[in-house]
Amino acid sequence: MNSDYWRSRDGAYYLSQQLQRSEAGNPMYRQQENWLGDFIAERAAFLGRPLKILDFGCGFGRMTRYFANNPNVIYHGYDFSESMVAPLRADLPAGIDDTRIRVAPSVDEVFPSDSFDLIFTIAVLIHNAPENAISLTWRLLEKLADGGSLCLIENMLTSFSMRENNWHGGCWVHDHVGPFVSLWDVDVHRGIVDHQDIYLFRRPKSGAAGRLSVIENGVSREVGVEERKLLGLPRVEAAVRGLETEVEAFAVEQAKTHDAAEDLRRAIVERDELRETVATLNQTIASLQEKASSLSSIQGLRKRVENAMLGLDGEVDGLERDDAERFDERHLFAPVQRTTHTSYQWNAARDTEWAHADVRFDRVCHVFHQEWFGMRAAAGALPGRKLAVTAHHVLTPKDISDIADTLRQLKVDRLVVHGFSAPMEAFVRAIRASGFDHLYLVWHGAAAMWVFEGERKLAEQAMSLVRKGIFRRMQGMRRGMDEVIGSRAYAPQLLNLAPNVPASPMQAPRAREKRIVLSPSWNLLHKNLVTNLLAAQFNDRVGEFWTMANDMSLDRRLASKLRVLGARTGRAMLDTMRSVDLVSNVSIVDCHPMVDQEALAMGVPCLRGPLFLDALEDHPYVTATEVKNPLSVHDVSAAMNRVFDIGTGEMQDMIVDYARGIRKVSLDRYTEFLELN
Secondary structure, three states: OOHHHHHHOOHHHHHHHHHHHHHOOOOHHHHHHHHHHHHHHHHHHHHOOOEEEEEEOOOOOHHHHHHOOOOOEEEEEEEOOHHHHHHHHHOOOOOOOHHHEEEOOOHHHHOOOOOEEEEEEEOOHHHOOHHHHHHHHHHHHHOEEEEEEEEEEEOOOOOOOEEEEOHHHOEEEOOOOOOOOOOOEEEEEEEEEOOEEEEEEEOOOOOOOOOEEEEEOOEEEEOOHHHHHHHHHHHHHHHHHHHHHHHHHOHHHHHHHHHHHHHHHHHHHHOHHHHHHHHHHHHHHHHHHHHHHHHOHHHHHHHHHHHHHHOOOOHHHHOOHHHHHHOOHHHOOOOOOOOOOOOEEEOOHHHHOOOOOOHHHOOEEEEEEOOOHHHHHHHHHOOOEEEEEOOOOOOOHHHHHHHHHHHHHOOOOEEEEEOOOHHHHHHHHHHHHOOOOOEEEEOOOOHHHHHOHHHHHHHHHHHHHHHOOOOOEEEOOOOOHHHHHOOOEOOOOOOOOOOOOOOOOOOOOOOOOOEEEEOOOOOOHHHOHHHHHHHHHOOOOEEEEEEOOOOOOOOHHHHOOEEEOOOOOHHHHHHHHHOOOEEEEOOOOOOOOHHHHHHHHOOOOEEEOOOOOOOOOOOHHHHHHEOOOOOOHHHHHHHHHHHHOOOHHHHHHHHHHHHHHHHHHHHHHHHHHOOOO
């Protein structure tokens, strides 16, 4: 979404615009309201109570006013633009609780743990690029209560996503069905609202796959992939025509812009001397700011932090970050949103929702990167405070001094850093300089990954900080890394915890004849995804093989069972695991994968390669699920059959007992590692 555009828009303008359209005879708004009102009335009558609803993108409050005093509705509104909501705040309708109208950069910040019977959008997602629209839809689906529905009143049905024009900061048409229909029932109501379709998402019946139904003139019919593509062609054609018209309209302006750019480039070249003067002035200003910063204690703290960061002597900027970010579970399935992150987040919902409770960790804070999904999930399951920092840039001295103040207020005296990067090194040095001396590093990696130069450089730099005493202790996950790290190493392995979700009875093998296997990995050598696929492809007991990797280019004979799902993390990933019979994560190089632990939490068995852990390797669950030779298609397929042959009750008992054992070992060792005894 063009955030700057919407944050700067006056909601009163859009209020007057919609009033003018309605007065001119545009029926869309009444059509939207009538359908939503009828749907909510039917659901409320069925449930025998009002519905808790969320108006996502409430803006100036058209739907707020429509639902005011509606006995079937407990209304909540969300928007990220304060200027758009201003007219609503200035004239709040009777019957609406002001505390339920909330504005923040993301819905999770203001409704962190709420769930809703109905969430709806009206022409909101069309102002988001495709990857943002998909991510927002998954997030909204995660916030539905049991039996809840998500209603999108958006562009008409299409199987493609594309930019249509530049109105209102950019408009897209989206495929609102394809990324979700494998796991959700989607009803598409057509012909209700002019120029829009209504998409209604519900969870399918237990054990069933999602399905798509199109409802026209009161008649509902199930629709397959090919028919969905045919039905969506008219909307794509209209979008293409609109885009062509816009390109032609701006052709003359584009030529003028090109000429202006040429003039600007010449002007920039001529102003080099002025730039040097400005740089000198900036240095003078920086010197004055440095002197002023010593006037108070908080400014003095920020100065110490800044000095610590300057002491890196350019090492931070010199490290290659991309290689270090690329080769483990830190980029699991979802693209990095480089425009939406904040510099740091305290106790975000995704980092605390499934954390285990343990009073021994009340003064512990885990620090990790927002964008590295595997490590974030691992830290999220552990007890203690959570601080998610960005991997995209070094935090400012003010950021770090504010963090230090918060840590002191929370009485935190131990920081556990999960993973290492150039921005994380700057944070560690600065926070150490601000007075925190109980810093611990957990390196979620393996020496085999040092074939990538960036990974090796970061490991060497991390161990250098350990030798200098900036970290009190370091744990290298892999057995034997203590010999490399040296005297400050913690030798026993730190095991990851399964997310602490409510008990979930195992779904496999269900009543279906053919099993569904999920391999939530990306297509890299050490992840061994193709071997997992081929094992399922040539196993007669497997009907489908699901993955999120969208670069699987294999002959149809080798991949007829392959289904590529849309990107998902968090609750959406757990729900996906819950719906399959087996998770297959037979990789070549791994430490203690969170994929395995998430499957445990869902009560679904997970195949793995040899992990060489120093605890519980003789457990019956490991015996049943470990593949000794991860490169053998035959051995992976045989392990699938071995798991399929185990009764549901017996497998469930093994999973519960193994998860209980992992929890005890993990918490006891973290307690020892962090010197909490």
